[in-house]
Amino acid sequence: MLEIVIHVAEEFWSVLADMAPYLLFGFLVAGVLSVAVSPRFVEKHLGGRGFWPVFKASALGVPLPLCSCGVIPVAASLRKHGASRGATTSFLLSTPQTGVDSIMVTFSLLGPIFALFRPLVALVTGLIGGQLVDAFDKTRDLNMLPMMSDSMSNNMNAPQGNALKRIFSYGFVALPQDISKSLLIGLVAAGLIAAVIPDDFFLGLLGAGFASMIVMMLLGIPLYVCATASVPIAAALILKGISPGAALVFLVTGPATNAATITTIWKVLGKKTTFIYLATVAVTALASGFLLDQIMTVSDVHHGHGSHGMLPGWSGTASALLLLAILGYAAISPYLKQIRKSSFDISGAGAVLKVDGMTCNHCVANVKRALSECSGVEDVRVDLTSGIAAIYGKDFDLSALKKSVEDVGYTVSDKS
Template identity: 60%
Template sequence: MVELIYKIILEFWAVLGEMAPYLLFGFIMAGFLSVFISPQAVERNLGGRGIWPVVKAALFGIPLPLCSCGVIPVATSLRSHGANRSSTTSFLLSTPQTGVDSILVTFSLLGPVFAVFRPLAALVTGLIGGSLVEVFDQDGKEETSLPAKCDVGCSNGNERHGKFYRAVNYGLITLPQDIVKPLIVGLIVAAVIALALPDDFFAGLLGRGIWPMLAMMLTGIPIYVCATASVPVAAALMAKGISAGAALVFLMTGPATNAATITTIWKVLGKKTALIYLATVAGCALAFGFILDYIFAYKGVPSTRQTHWMLPGYVNHISAVLLVMVLGYALFKSYSGKLTEKLPETIMPRTTLTIKGMTCNHCVANVKRALEECPGVVLAAVDLKAGKAYVNGEGYDLKCLHDSVEKIGYSIVK
C-alpha cells in the first residue's frame, strides 16, 4: 500500500511538473484578460441582431477562464444588459470549454494539435449554437431584466488598485481559488488511472469509433468538469487506449454542460434555447471527435503528449514548486471564510441575504455587481463560504435585491 501511494505521488508530481509552467503563465494571462476584457466591455459588443454579435460573443468567450457554473451569472448579466438570446448562447457555448489557462495546459499535456483544435472547436460550437438560436428562437419584445445601473454609489473596491495589481491578484489568487479543488482531484484521478489500468484498457473495452465517444459524452454531460482540471484526466485516458476524438468529446461536453447549467439556461433563456444548447454541444462534440480521430489516424499525426518540445526538467520542478505555493495559498483562502470585500467598520450592514448557488469567485463578483446596481445600494460585500451577502445603503428596495440575484441564476433563502 505504501509503495502504491508513493507511485501515485510520483505520477502526480510528474503530471504537475509538465503542466505547471504553462498553467502559471496561463494564470497570469488570465489575470490581464480579466482587467482588459471586462463584462462591461463584452456587454457593449453583444447587442443587436444578425450573425456579427454571435461571432463576437464566441471570440470574447474563448480566452476567458470561466467554468460552466461561473459563466452562467456572467451570461445572464450580459442578457439583462442588452445582449440578445443568440449572442448569449454563443458566449455560453464557447466560454466554458476553454480559456487561456486551459489552452496552455492542453498544449503541455496533449500537444500543439490538441491545443489548437480545442479552442477552434469551441469557437465553431458557439457560432453554430448562436446561429441556431438566431434562426429558431429569436428574441421577441425585449424586457428589462435588471434595474438600471446607478450613476452614483455603485462601487468596486478593486478600482482603487492599479491594473497590474488587479491582474496579478486575479490571476494568482482569485482564479486559483476557483480551480484548486477540481484540479487536485483531476491530478489524483489521472495518477490513479495511469497506475491502475493497463495500456489499451479502454481500446479493448470500448473499441474504436462512436462507442467510446458516446461513453465519454454520457460521462461529461451531467457532471461538472473544469476545463483545466479535465486535461490531465483526458491525457491519462488517452494513455490507456481512449482515442483522441473520444478524449475531445469529454473535454467539450464536461466543461460546457452539467445538470445545474442546463437547468439555469432553461430558466433564464427558455426551453427551446436550452434544448438547442444541449443538442449543439452533443452534436459538435461528436463531429469534432471524428475529425480529430481522422487527423491523428489517417494523416499520421501522433497523438501523444511527447510530440512537442519539452521544457528542461529543472524548469518543470521549479514551476511545480511555485504552482504548489499558489494552489496552497488558494486552498487556504478558500477555507478562510473571509469576505471578498469588507464593509467599512463605520458602516453596519442594513440587510443580510442568504444566497444559494454560489460556487466560485466569479459568482461572488456577479452577485456583488447585481446588488450594487439596485438604486440606493452604496456597497455590497459577499461571503462565498457562508453563502451570504451584506448590503448597505439608503432607500433601496428589498424586492429589487431579491430580483437582481434571482435573475442571474441564484436563489434567496427566505
C-alpha cells in the same frame, strides 16, 4: 498497496511538472484579461441579432477563464443587459470549454495540434448554437435593462490598487481559488488511472470508433468537470486506449454541460434554447471528435507532448513547487476565512441577504454587480464563504434586491 500509492504520487508529480510552467503563464494572461476586458466592453458587443453579435460572443468567450458554474451568472447578467438569446447562448457554449489557462495546459499535456483544435471547436460550437437559437427561438426579449453607462461601468470596475496588483490578485489568487480543488482532484484521478488501469484497457473494452465517443459524451454531459482539470484526466485516458477524438468529446461535453448548468439555462433562456444548447454540444462534440481522429493518432499526441521539451528540467520542478503552493493555499483559504470570518464586517448595512448558489469569485462579482445596479444602493459587500451579501444605501426596495439576485441565477434563502 504501497506500490500503487507511490505510483500514483509519481504520476501526479510528473503531470504537475509537465503542466506547471504553462499553467502559471496561463494564470498571468488570465489576470491581464481580467483587467483589460471590462463588463462594459463585453456587453456593448453582444446586443442585437445576427451573425456578428454571435461571433463576437463566441470569440470573446474562448480566452476567458470561466468554468460552467462561473459563466452562468455572467451570461445571465449579459442577457439582462440586452444581449440577444443567440449571443448569450454562443457565450455560454464557447466560454466554459476553454480559457487561456486550459489552452496552455492542453498544449503541455496533449501537444500543439490538440491545443489549437480545442479552442477552434469551442468557437465553432458557439457560432452554431448561437445562430440556431436566433433562427428558431423568436421569443421576444422582454424586461431587458439598458446597457451599462460608461460611468456605471467605471464605478463598478474601480481599481483596487494599481493594474499590476489587480493582475496578480486575479491571476494568482482569485482564479486558483476557483479551480484549485477540481484541478487537484483531476491530477489525483489522472494518477489513479495511470497506476491502476492497464495500458490499452479502453481500446479493448470500447474499441477505437464511435462507441467510445458516445460513452465519453454520456459521461461528460451530466458531470461537472472544469476545462483545466479535465485535461490531465483526458491525457491519462488516451494513454489507456481512448482515441484523441473520444478524449476531445469528453473535453467538450464535460466543461460545457452539467445538471446545474442545464437547469439554470432552462430558467434564464427557456426550454427551446436549452434543447438547442444540448443538441449543439452533443453534435459538435461527436463531429469534432470524429474529425480529430482523422487528423491525429495516439502517437501524435505523445509526439506532440514531447515536442516542447525545450524548457530546462529545473523549470518544471520549480514551477510545480510554485503551482502546488498556489493551489494548496487556494484550497485552504476558504477555511482560513471561515476561522477569521469576523473580518467580514456588516455593521451599518441597510440589508443583509443570504445568497445560495455562489461557488466561485465570479459568482461574488456577479451578485455584487446585480445588487449595485438596484436603485438606492451605494455599496455592496459579498462574502463567498458565508454566502452573505451586505447592502448599504438609502430607500432601496428589498424585494427588488432579491429579484436582482434571482435574475442572475441565484436564490435568496434568508434575509435579515
